[in-house]
Amino acid sequence: xxxxxxxxxxxxxxxxxxxxxxxxxxxxxxxxxxxxxxxxxxxxxxxxxxxxxxxxxxxxxxxxxxxxxxxxxxxxxxxxxxxxxxxxxxxxxxxxxxxxxxxxxxxxxxx
Amino acid sequence: xxxxxxxxxxxxxxxxxxxxxxxxxxxxxxxxxxxxxxxxxxxxxxxxxxxxxxxxxxxxxxxxxxxxxxxxxxxxxxxxxxxxxxxxxxxxxxxxxxxxxxxxxxxxxxxxxxxxx
Numbered sequence: 001x002x003x004x005x006x007x008x009x010x011x012x013x014x015x016x017x018x019x020x021x022x023x024x025x026x027x028x029x030x031x032x033x034x035x036x037x038x039x040x041x042x043x044x045x046x047x048x049x050x051x052x053x054x055x056x057x058x059x060x061x062x063x064x065x066x067x068x069x070x071x072x073x074x075x076x077x078x079x080x081x082x083x084x085x086x087x088x089x090x091x092x093x094x095x096x097x098x099x100x101x102x103x104x105x106x107x108x109x110x111x
Numbered sequence: 112x113x114x115x116x117x118x119x120x121x122x123x124x125x126x127x128x129x130x131x132x133x134x135x136x137x138x139x140x141x142x143x144x145x146x147x148x149x150x151x152x153x154x155x156x157x158x159x160x161x162x163x164x165x166x167x168x169x170x171x172x173x174x175x176x177x178x179x180x181x182x183x184x185x186x187x188x189x190x191x192x193x194x195x196x197x198x199x200x201x202x203x204x205x206x207x208x209x210x211x212x213x214x215x216x217x218x219x220x221x222x223x224x225x226x227x228x
Contacts, residue, residue, distance in 0.1 A: 043217075043219050044113075
């Protein structure tokens with residue numbers, strides 16, 4: 001079956017430093033979504049990547065989908081305290097209604 | 112406000128109690144989901160309903176019983192729970208397209224924080 005690993009599990013950075021979380025699948029994906037969950041909150045959709053090698057940007061956030069469509073990353077430039085939370089990837093193998101999530105990366109930012 | 116409303120927000124119940132969690136979505140979506148989120152575990156998919164039909168049941172113990180009376184409402188009936196069932200229970204909805212492989216984003220409710228004593 002599909003196996004997805006999200007790393008790191010936890011990262012603590014100084015404000016202004018960069019941050020990256022990775023989502024790696026053992027099988028080829030059709031697309032992948034990213035979500036953010038603030039402490040005490042619920043997951044909120046950030047973006048969806050569909051095409052091989054796709055790169056999308058949202059202000060300081062850069063999302064990438066690997067050429068083989070097995071890997072994805074979320075990179076935050078110059079982190080701010082508002083970036084704290086848990087970032088989840090949600091990989092999709094094929095069309096379907098099974099929305100599963102990676103284990104998530106917890107980001108803490110020291111000001 | 113995400114368009115998905117969960118009640119109650121907090122629930123404390125004894126192991127012999129019976130209670131229900133409610134989820135309502137106002138987005139016109141055709142799929143709804145229940146997730147369990149524990150302190151040290153990732154989001155665990157419990158049940159999926161698509162067009163009011165249960166299409167996914169991830170080996171969830173029978174003490175959790177879902178119900179989807181229509182496309183806007185989803186319930187999770189709880190009975191004889193264990194302390195390890197204490198967690199945040201999240202409901203989500205999405206719109207599944209009739210064909211193709213393009214998934215759409217999921218919208219989550221704010222969750223019910225359940226404590227079993």
